[in-house]
Amino acid sequence: MAVLRTLHHTIAQDWQRMLLSGLLFAVLFQVLMLLALMIRFQALPNYVVAYDWIGNVIHIVKSTPSWRDIPPIINQEWLLEVGKINYEYGTGISEWSLNVVPVRMMVLFVLGLLVALCTSLQRRDTCTAGPATTLRAATGIGTILVAMTNATMSWVVCCAAPSWVVGLAMLGLGVATSLALETMGPALNIAGFGLLSCTVVFLAWRKTRAAKSQMGAPSHA
Amino acid sequence: MKNCFNLKSAFLAATLIPIGAIAQAEKISIAVGHQSMCTDTYTAGIVIKELGLLEKHLPTEGAYADAEYDISWADYSSGGPITNQMLANKLNFGVMGDYPLIVNGAKFQETDSLRTLYVAGTGYNLKGSGNAIVVPVESDIYSIDQLNGKEVSTPVGSAAWGMLLKAMQDNGIPTSDYVLKNQSPAVGAANIAAGKIDAHSDFCPWSEIMEFRGTGRKIYDGAETGVPYLHGVVVRQDFAEEYPEVVQAFIKAVYEAGEWIREDPMRAVSEMEGWTGVEKEVLYLYFSKGGHLTLEPSIKTEWIDALKFNHGVLVKEKAIPPLDFEAWITEDYLKAAYADMGVDYAADKAKMVDPAVANEGLPMEIWHARDGISSYATMPEFLTAVAEMQGTGAKLNSTYVYDVETGLKLFGKTAFWVKTGDGYATFLRKGEAEAYAAENAGALVTFDEAVADFISET
Numbered sequence: 152m153a154v155l156r157t158l159h160h161t162i163a164q165d166w167q168r169m170l171l172s173g174l175l176f177a178v179l180f181q182v183l184m185l186l187a188l189m190i191r192f193q194a195l196p197n198y199v200v201a202y203d204w205i206g207n208v209i210h211i212v213k214s215t216p217s218w219r220d221i222p223p224i225i226n227q228e229w230l231l232e233v234g235k236i237n238y239e240y241g242t243g244i245s246e247w248s249l250n251v252v253p254v255r256m257m258v259l260f261v262l263g264l265l266v267a268l269c270t271s272l273q274r275r276d277t278c279t280a281g282p283a284t285t286l287r288a289a290t291g292i293g294t295i296l297v298a299m300t301n302a303t304m305s306w307v308v309c310c311a312a313p314s315w316v317v318g319l320a321m322l323g324l325g326v327a328t329s330l331a332l333e334t335m336g337p338a339l340n341i342a343g344f345g346l347l348s349c350t351v352v353f354l355a356w357r358k359t360r361a362a363k364s365q366m367g368a369p370s371h372a
Numbered sequence: 373m374k375n376c377f378n379l380k381s382a383f384l385a386a387t388l389i390p391i392g393a394i395a396q397a398e399k400i401s402i403a404v405g406h407q408s409m410c411t412d413t414y415t416a417g418i419v420i421k422e423l424g425l426l427e428k429h430l431p432t433e434g435a436y437a438d439a440e441y442d443i444s445w446a447d448y449s450s451g452g453p454i455t456n457q458m459l460a461n462k463l464n465f466g467v468m469g470d471y472p473l474i475v476n477g478a479k480f481q482e483t484d485s486l487r488t489l490y491v492a493g494t495g496y497n498l499k500g501s502g503n504a505i506v507v508p509v510e511s512d513i514y515s516i517d518q519l520n521g522k523e524v525s526t527p528v529g530s531a532a533w534g535m536l537l538k539a540m541q542d543n544g545i546p547t548s549d550y551v552l553k554n555q556s557p558a559v560g561a562a563n564i565a566a567g568k569i570d571a572h573s574d575f576c577p578w579s580e581i582m583e584f585r586g587t588g589r590k591i592y593d594g595a596e597t598g599v600p601y602l603h604g605v606v607v608r609q610d611f612a613e614e615y616p617e618v619v620q621a622f623i624k625a626v627y628e629a630g631e632w633i634r635e636d637p638m639r640a641v642s643e644m645e646g647w648t649g650v651e652k653e654v655l656y657l658y659f660s661k662g663g664h665l666t667l668e669p670s671i672k673t674e675w676i677d678a679l680k681f682n683h684g685v686l687v688k689e690k691a692i693p694p695l696d697f698e699a700w701i702t703e704d705y706l707k708a709a710y711a712d713m714g715v716d717y718a719a720d721k722a723k724m725v726d727p728a729v730a731n732e733g734l735p736m737e738i739w740h741a742r743d744g745i746s747s748y749a750t751m752p753e754f755l756t757a758v759a760e761m762q763g764t765g766a767k768l769n770s771t772y773v774y775d776v777e778t779g780l781k782l783f784g785k786t787a788f789w790v791k792t793g794d795g796y797a798t799f800l801r802k803g804e805a806e807a808y809a810a811e812n813a814g815a816l817v818t819f820d821e822a823v824a825d826f827i828s829e830t
Contacts, residue, residue, distance in 0.1 A: 207460060214461035214610075217485035224459050237558040240581065241409040241649035244449040244558050306556070320554055 176263025272354035296343025405454035503594035525555035630667035
């Protein structure tokens with residue numbers, strides 16, 4: 152309960168910063184992915200398509216009989232597509248694109264919130280350098296795992312479906328390895344969030360313990 | 373589950389009934405996902421769209437008397453996104469190649485409540501031609517065994533990828549002995565042109581585009597795998613059950629599109645070039661008499677076997693879900709559509725076109741830029757005509773000959789020519805041409821050298 156109170160107190164104190172961090176994280180990650188695509192392919196995007204995300208979600212809910220089937224389908228719905236079409240062949244082929252997927256942006260927003268919460272809990276932390284580095288590393292690894300598995304870049308070589316392994320393939324990871332890793336996406340995502348959540352709980356616990364020991368210490372001894 | 377449904381119904385009632393109430397007459401939305409850069413899908417895609425064949429066959433009587441159709445077409449560069457859009461119910465029909473078709477069926481069967489049905493084919497090549505491995509035109513690689521230790525690219529997950537894996541396995545080249553790169557058709561074609569990759573494996577018509585543009589040369593044709601290469605039509609089961617006559621109309625349109633192409637292939641490819649941007653000379657290789665593609669929508673037992681084989685490859689390489697072929701494939705709509713058209717379905721289904729047999733004795737062809745296509749029964753006649761036309765400075769769009777081994781139609785300029793006395797034979801691969809030359813005391817010559825033999829001095 153004391154840990155929850157610490158968390159509540161930290162969130163109440165820092166909620167504006169955390170909210171801003173979440174939003175910035177979600178938006179900046181899209182910018183980062185677009186920049187990565189432009190640098191990797193040495194080309195500027197030449198097309199943008201906006202999609203009626205809300206309308207499409209309503210349509211999916213309306214036409215999918217099972218509730219269980221709905222989330223994974225909505226999970227693939229795009230809001231915006233920015234990319235490059237190669238017009239040298241036929242009527243043109245989209246070679247690469249960034250797909251802005253609202254569901255993934257929400258995940259990234261939550262990720263940003265968690266990272267901001269971690270940094271809030273670590274601020275004014277008086278622990279020694281060793282554990283602090285470990286905690287920062289845990290936060291970093293958790294962030295990378297979640298961010299990596301929520302990348303939404305398409306590359307026509309991957310049969311033009313946005314997949315998180317496209318980022319790895321773009322970085323030069325072998326085809327077989329990328330494909331083998333693809334199915335591990337949800338597990339890695341959960342592992343990342345798990346790591347971040349554990350870090351948050353641990354930080355809150357340590358902060359609670361530090362506060363208690365400070366309260367218990369005799370003053371002017 | 374039922375409670376979930378009730379909850380969902382209540383949610384939908386609250387949010388969607390006002391939208392539904394606006395509609396007065398029954399409006400049937402038909403959305404089709406097709407691929408204008410994949411030749412084998414044309415009879416269920418671009419041809420139907422541009423000729424308005426679906427509109428022509430849609431039912432307008434009985435339960436459909438008041439129906440108002442809203443037809444939309446979406447063009448994709450591969451089958452994967454079509455499946456995603458079908459899952460989201462933004463597309464009812466999808467047209468794609470064998471591997472993406474399997475992924476489509478398996479992905480739908482993985483859900484609780486959604487299914488697709490494989491209702492018709494579009495066309496096929498019995499031996500698997502359509503996919504091919506291409507090398508840069510100046511490359512010294514002439515056979516697949518020379519790819520040992522080389523970099524080979526392919527669009528992973530496509531039919532060409534499946535063909536490449538099988539071709540390498542068949543030739544005893546394990547994946548560890550070559551570097552497999554993931555490249556799109558356009559990127560692969562550009563890299564072949566620039567000589568940046570040792571070989572590229574791709575689906576129809578990319579290999580022929582590279583050959584026609586003079587940048588690439590085929591070293592391996594999908595026909596060598598012996599696994600049929602086919603494309604087909606999938607439809608959402610809920611749509612098919614609600615509007616079976618619309619599905620039948622679609623199949624009738626596919627059939628008529630095939631008839632339209634067969635009626636006048638030159639007109640068809642000229643029109644299709646305008647619709648798709650793919651060179652008509654390349655399309656002629658597919659759609660002309662003796663071309664790579666047999667346009668026919670029936671579902672044959674051999675197709676099901678081929679699809680099962682392909683599913684095995686996908687399970688092994690991409691860990692795709694299982695697929696119940698019995699539940700997925702249905703001939704009911706095909707049979708009903710054929711019966712309506714008065715065409716014998718069983719006869720079509722029993723027919724099997726093997727290019728090696730069907731193309732034997734077919735005439736060589738010259739596509740004159742102004743005068744169109746002319747045919748020649750013998751090689752001397754053909755080469756004489758080429759020499760004469762070139763002598764007048766006429767522009768020849770293309771010339772077509774046949775591979776002695778497989779019966780595949782080839783561009784005259786990219787075939788390997790063997791001269792044996794006064795006779796000439798043409799081959800897809802250099803190795804077979806050399807063997808033929810050795811057996812028949814002949815010699816390998818270029819197309820230009822063969823033509824030069826017929827240039828008259830006067």
